Amino acid sequence: MNEQQVRQEMVKWGRSIFERGLTAGSSGNISVKVEDGYLVSPTNSCLGFLDPGRISKLDGAGQLVSGDAPTKELPLHFAFYEKRPTAGAVVHLHSTYATALSCLSDVDPSDAIRPITPYVVMRVGRVPVVPYTRPGSPEIRPLIEKLAGEHAAVLLENHGPVVAGASLDAAVFAIEELEEAAKLSILLRGMPVRMLSPAAIADLDRHFKLK
Numbered sequence: 001m002n003e004q005q006v007r008q009e010m011v012k013w014g015r016s017i018f019e020r021g022l023t024a025g026s027s028g029n030i031s032v033k034v035e036d037g038y039l040v041s042p043t044n045s046c047l048g049f050l051d052p053g054r055i056s057k058l059d060g061a062g063q064l065v066s067g068d069a070p071t072k073e074l075p076l077h078f079a080f081y082e083k084r085p086t087a088g089a090v091v092h093l094h095s096t097y098a099t100a101l102s103c104l105s106d107v108d109p110s111d112a113i114r115p116i117t118p119y120v121v122m123r124v125g126r127v128p129v130v131p132y133t134r135p136g137s138p139e140i141r142p143l144i145e146k147l148a149g150e151h152a153a154v155l156l157e158n159h160g161p162v163v164a165g166a167s168l169d170a171a172v173f174a175i176e177e178l179e180e181a182a183k184l185s186i187l188l189r190g191m192p193v194r195m196l197s198p199a200a201i202a203d204l205d206r207h208f209k210l211k
């Protein structure tokens with residue numbers, strides 16, 4: 001895909017995410033790795049109305065080359081690119097159920113999404129919770145770097161989900177699945193849920209290796 005096509009993909013997915021209510025107002029941000037750097041949603045932009053010509057273009061070192069000022073969450077995005085060589089895109093949203101889960105004090109911080117259905121195991125894997133930092137703070141970078149080698153997705157405590165994927169499509173599909181799994185997890189709270197067995201999870205891990 002050439003750079004113009006990637007810009008169009010960011011506009012298409014941004015609009016789709018916004019129109020389906022997966023993030024509101026100017027919340028959320030997306031980035032995609034391109035041949036000579038990164039394309040990033042501008043800070044304070046609405047994902048539903050990205051202008052392809054104003055998307056922030058960064059060089060390989062993260063310096064702004066063209067377009068509007070980038071999202072303030074670059075440390076978050078770069079932590080994934082640094083520690084996950086397979087990452088081609090990163091998506092952060094304030095989707096309702098995943099964000100709700102990130103606010104619950106009794107969620108296991110090493111495994112916030114209980115393995116209820118196979119698809120979340122296949123597309124997202126185990127999701128840890130990263131301790132709270134102020135949005136945009138550089139303090140998030142080392143916290144994510146500790147986890148990103150092993151995990152494609154995290155929940156930012158009291159904030160929301162972040163997912164890395166091999167492509168923008170893959171990252172969007174995974175964050176959508178994370179949202180659905182969080183929704184099930186909240187809907188089923190207090191009910192006698194049958195979890196997938198450790199053997200079933202190991203079988204899924206063998207057959208559907210996450211990138």
Ligand SMILES: O=C(O)[C@@H](O)C(=O)COP(=O)(O)O
Pocket residue numbers: 026027028029041042043044045070071072073092135136
């Ligand atoms: O929650 C926040 O403030 C940010 O994480 C966010 O979602 C939007 O920030 P920008 O991408 O800088 O607009």
Ligand SMILES: [Zn+2]
Pocket residue numbers: 027028092093094135159160
């Ligand atoms: Zn945010």
